[in-house]
Amino acid sequence: xxxxxxxxxxxxxxxxxxxxxxxxxxxxxxxxxxxxxxxxxxxxxxxxxxxxxxxxxxxxxxxxxxxxxxxxxxxxxxxxxxxxxxxxxxxxxxxxxxxxxxxxxxxxxxxxxxxxxxxxxxxxxxxxxxxxxxxxxxxxxxxxxxxxxxxxxxxxxxxxxxxxxxxxxxxxxxxxxxxxxxxxxxxxxxxxxxxxxxxxxxxxxxxxxxxxxxxxxxxxxxxxxxxxxxxxxxxxxxxxxxxxxxxxxxxxxxxxxxxxxxxxxxxxxxxxxxxxxxxxxxxxxxxxxxxxxxxxxxxxxxxxxxxxxxxxxxxxxxxxxxxxxxxxxxxxxxxxxxxxxxxxxxxxxxxxxxxxxxxxxxxxxxxxxxxxxxxxxxxxxxxxxxxxxxxxxxxxxxxxxxxxxxxxxxxxxxxxxxxxxxxxxxxxxxxxxxxxxxxxxxxxxxxxxxxxx
Ligand code: FCB
Numbered sequence: 280x281x282x283x284x285x286x287x288x289x290x291x292x293x294x295x296x297x298x299x300x301x302x303x304x305x306x307x308x309x310x311x312x313x314x315x316x317x318x319x320x321x322x323x324x325x326x327x328x329x330x331x332x333x334x335x336x337x338x339x340x341x342x343x344x345x346x347x348x349x350x351x352x353x354x355x356x357x358x359x360x361x362x363x364x365x366x367x368x369x370x371x372x373x374x375x376x377x378x379x380x381x382x383x384x385x386x387x388x389x390x391x392x393x394x395x396x397x398x399x400x401x402x403x404x405x406x407x408x409x410x411x412x413x414x415x416x417x418x419x420x421x422x423x424x425x426x427x428x429x430x431x432x433x434x435x436x437x438x439x440x441x442x443x444x445x446x447x448x449x450x451x452x453x454x455x456x457x458x459x460x461x462x463x464x465x466x467x468x469x470x471x472x473x474x475x476x477x478x479x480x481x482x483x484x485x486x487x488x489x490x491x492x493x494x495x496x497x498x499x500x501x502x503x504x505x506x507x508x509x510x511x512x513x514x515x516x517x518x519x520x521x522x523x524x525x526x527x528x529x530x531x532x533x534x535x536x537x538x539x540x541x542x543x544x545x546x547x548x549x550x551x552x553x554x555x556x557x558x559x560x561x562x563x564x565x566x567x568x569x570x571x572x573x574x575x576x577x578x579x580x581x582x583x584x585x586x587x588x589x590x591x592x593x594x595x596x597x598x599x600x601x602x603x604x605x606x607x608x609x610x611x612x613x614x615x616x617x618x619x620x621x622x623x624x625x626x627x628x629x630x631x632x633x634x635x636x637x638x639x640x641x642x643x644x645x646x647x648x649x650x651x652x653x654x655x656x657x658x659x660x661x662x663x664x665x666x667x668x669x670x671x672x673x674x675x676x677x678x679x680x681x682x683x684x685x686x687x688x689x690x691x692x693x694x695x696x697x698x699x700x701x702x703x704x705x706x707x708x709x710x711x712x713x714x715x716x717x718x719x720x721x722x723x724x725x726x727x728x729x730x731x732x
Contacts, residue, residue, distance in 0.1 A: 286661025
């Protein structure tokens, strides 16, 4: 195998990742409030095929069986997110204990199966009540997030030791608030900039809250990052690639690790100015225990007449999302982030691929492209470790096929196939490959028995 386990230390963490709205279903149970994704899905024309997360994979009820699958897979860790509107149906104030009970049971079941829970507090399902009061462009939503973090950490902090505050603030800010393609569907660049700032600010506040309530907590944030390549090695294309790197990567990495927004993005800094208060950047740059990196593709950029233009190398394979398969982009990204920002540790909190899987006559799902994708990306992670990047774990996206946001159920990322009419789980060939790969890890050296007497 090209992705030899020998590239990884014996204590490297192998996991799988999911998110609440994409898998849970049970949208109206046990006092859950409405989220912006419920509202967005109910708005005609927003989500392909009119799909919604109302039922999704029904993980809310089927989690014990899914955890049995995880155990069979040999997972060390499972990353899931908490639905804020289950915990605080109005976004702040009244805590819904029944909502917390679900996560309590989930955490206990994972621990009983020797699987470490990795909790993401926010994977985009803001309570609709907060959106109605101004949403993330308003600073008060960041304050409400502190209350939410406190309620969760108070309940789960004794058993959960790994916490991710936010998932992919860039995606939530820009795709949800400027491009209008994700909930809440806003289309204002200024809203996107304010949202990104308030997400980062609330991250900083939440780190302190979690540390106070969860002994031995390891706390970090997950960013979607992608290495940016110039199409040609011309000064124009290089400048365009650097601009894209600034907008997508440095706009988050710089404030988190250096306490300053990148000065080269003049227009964006101007939009941001009214939202920054004294001390915000100190809050945002609170030291963390790890950086979570989600990576799916690279950027290939040329200088267009009205700004950077996204290109695509048609000679390379593309997934069902149209994303270019380019594993060396992940290696370069990790080495560069490690060098420029020196995070204490890095976890790949998402990586994977959608392909048009079908169930064959033999009842199985043969997905050789996904296995090849995972092999090549995992191999790239191993190479980055060899070059000094402090990567400590890898989570495949995703355990299950699930609700892929505006694409509805049309994109399958799982290593387990979901037959949506029956909700039957069918492990794909890539599941069996991952199981074998995890199972082939080198054993940690055993301490030699100490002679007594
Ligand atoms: C990431 C999201 C995740 C999933 C994958 C494919 O941007 O964090 O929820 O949609 O992409």
